[in-house]
Amino acid sequence: MTQPPSNKPPLNPASGTRNGGPRRSQGGRTPERRPAPDPTRDLAFDIVCGVVEHRRMLETTLDRAGQGLDPRDRASAHRLAATTLRHLGSMTELLQPLLRREPPEPVRCALLMGVAQLLHLETPPHAAVGTIVDLLRRRGLAPFAGLANAVLRRVSREGQELLDGLDEDRLDVPPWLWSAWGKRARAISRGLHREAPLDLTLRPGAVAPEGGEVLPTGSVRYPAGTRIMALEGFEDGAFWAQDVAATMPVKLMGDVAGKTVVDLCAAPGGKTAQLATAGAQVVAVEREEARAKRLEENIARLKLSAKTVIADAATWRPDAPVDMVLLDAPCSATGTLRRHPDVLWIKRPRDVTALAEGQDALIDAAHEMLKPGGVLLYAVCSLQDEEGPERIKAAIARGGWKFDPFSEAELADMAVARTWDGMFRTHPGLWSELGGMDGFFAARLIKV
Ligand SMILES: C[S@@+](CC[C@H](N)C(=O)[O-])C[C@H]1O[C@@H](n2cnc3c(N)ncnc32)[C@H](O)[C@@H]1O
Structure with a gap:
């Protein structure tokens, strides 16, 4: 099989050849006519x-x-x-x-x-x-x-x-990803063949627009291709788009009401909105100015409040140590391949290695932001071991952290996502009868 992308020299668009010379049709003549605009x-x-x-x-x-x-x-x-x-x-x-x-x-x-x-x-x-x-x-x-x-x-x-x-x-999966996904590979690939539905998270008390299916976790699911802006209640801030798997990390932080929570790598703000809805004092840290603006617009539409800081989470520090940090770390995004199938053919193994280094640096930064006994919820929308369980094991090995496994009760609504050792892990092949879900990983650490 030819593995895209190729490293071949660019094509000469005028002639349709790589060396610039004219080339004859390989498959016989087709009558010339003016091509329609398209x-x-x-x-x-x-x-x-x-x-x-x-x-x-x-x-x-x-x-x-x-x-x-x-x-x-x-x-x-x-x-x-x-x-x-x-x-x-x-x-x-x-x-x-x-x-x-x-x-x-x-x-x-x-x-x-x-x-x-x-x-x-x-x-x-x-x-x-x-x-x-x-x-x-x-x-x-x-x-x-x-x-x-x-x-x-x-x-x-x-x-x-x-x-x-x-x-x-x-x-339909590049060999390096197929082997990295091990026993899960076939189920993941089957999930990737389907278009992702639209999942909404509702603001408390809001009514779901018509036509949705309520999932066991409370998210409401609409068919692939549904335009969120066309749904009743969008302008009033009744809901926001968030894949069902992406809603779980904040839920796994436990009771956040009244606590100061730093939300690292926050835009476009799906998890910021969840935290604010649950009563946390949220400080949302985002490096990209344009993305921070989008986060602010989203939070304003939802009539919620959060403090936004435009800064690099690796170097920014709060004025005083905080109760909780949510780190939704930048990652390979292989968990969102259903929505972004281009990523299949763009990412390379060495990208994952580089991202893992950045994830370690952000975990260490989160440690410096927390009070002793404070909670770090680490999450990535990645299917790769190197960005998930391996980062948690490496953090524990560096010291200063205690692993706090998720209990069966905490994951009762999505039992299939709990690993044997108390981490959270999903992939697009899960809940296939309901339309699947994105791949996500989360784990909880306590600062000691
Ligand atoms: C996976 S998205 C976060 C999604 C978000 N937590 C949500 O639930 O909507 C990653 C975000 O992290 C931001 N980011 C990446 N590296 C960062 C850094 N070092 N400091 C702050 N933000 C960063 C990116 O610009 C991007 O907006």
């Missing part, structure tokens, strides 16, 4: 090529190239790109025997989008093929239009059979 496919193509060729985050391209686009076109482009990235490995493998030689990477990206439309998005075959042929023509890749026409027509006839022989779970 902002959705253009943006999706830029996103997919950005990830595969340049390891550029989906959101980065969406923000840059999607500016000024109709919100519906943007949403459609996001869906097409995300679906392509979610099935990238298996579709790459499926295409392999259908190609006589390696096409340039942008052509492969366009073909993959075509296969995603045919096999995963139920686009009618004539539209799935025609839109990709037109895309190639618009992007200076007309010599490959015939190839796309022939290959995609074949996929529309035989694609499901070709797919049946492939281990999609395994192919």
